[in-house]
Amino acid sequence: MNKKKPSSYQAAFEELQSIATQLESGEANIDELSALVKRAKELVLYCQERLKGTEKELSES
């Protein structure tokens, strides 16, 4: 699975969508589940951080 920071909102959003699809189709097994949900959480945080600029403020401080 992709562990890097997403390159853009678009990429983050697409990855979230693909996680949802993967889970819906039943492709993901229970071993992967926790990692997928964790990754989804990271992606959401990434989007919010970028929207609200907290990331920028953190890296500047």
Next chain:
Amino acid sequence: MEHHSLSEFNLLVKQTLSNHLAPSYWIVAEIGEMTVVQKGHCYMDLVEKEGNFIKAKQRATIWSYAFSGIQSQFQQIAGVPLKKGMEVLINASLDYHEVYGISLNIRDIDPSFTLGERERRKQETILQLEREGIIDLNKSLILPQVPQRIAIISSETAAGYGDFVNQINQNSYGYQVSLRLFQATMQGDQAVKSIIDSLHRIYELEDEIDLVVIIRGGGAQTDLDCFDSYDLCAHLAQFPLPVVTGIGHERDHTVADLVANVNLKTPTAVAEFIISGLMQFESDVLELFQKIGEIARGKVQQELQLIIESKHRIALKTQHILQKSSFELDRIVQLLNQKPKDIIRSKSQELNALAKLLQAHDPKEVLKKGYSITRINGQSINDQTKARAGDQLETITYDQVLTSTVTETKKTS
């Protein structure tokens, strides 16, 4: 030769003109130059052009008593004030003054002609953009999902610009948006060139910008002609970044609005549009995450159910096996308990039977029945025995030994 003084001649000209000309004429002309002086009089140079060539030119005046009425009526109907470069239909009389020469005295200007003329020019711009196939180019650009780096073309002093910046920077959701102002003159002769210059500067920074916003303060209805200019609109249409307009007018759209990716009425509306776009994105992301959470929880629940079922099945099966084993064990234990007893009983029966048989043959038992054993001279009697008189007999009964003497022998008959 007859002589005239200059004044006499000028008077002659004046009389000839007034005799031969109607009191007033409707004339179409372009305003070449226009000045309003302190006293409120308006001086114009009217021209007729053919391309860049000036075909005709005439001085004209609107006296102050007429000017304010003409100007306000014109602005009300045409939507713009009178200005240089405008095509107008005027009603004027010819004045000839012996000192100042010929001048047109404008009595009225028909605003609907100019309105029509502006509309015609606007349509011409639209047609040309269509002909060149560029009119929808900017519209066809996909708006960025999250426009956070915004180039603003505006005048720094415009009220609309301040409103826009405040509304973006003070959004209550905490969204960070980077705004860069590219100053431009937003009205008058310089507007088209100035806005195009700003577009060129933004183009240099294309990779650092998501969206171009063109805003202009509202206030009095002023001149929007620059936004119908072919030059500007062709640049806007072909600009590689999406353009959003908020030109601040309530009337019909300008051509710039028509070619822009998104057109909104006011700078405030543009700010709302940007913020609501960011909100939409955040809500989409959260919704998707919630969905992922639900699916994952469902999946965990499903697995738990499977585990519980398996556990149950295992317990049931185990119980079954245990029951079966314990039953078998019981059976064996019972068998082990019972079998020796059976064997003992049957052996003892056999033994008893044998004992009875043996008892039946016991000599004592025979003697009990009345039989006796006789010996002769201490010897058992058999077919060889030859008893003679005088032999000693010993008779053994059940409980006595009798001794006797043989007196006679006879053969058994």
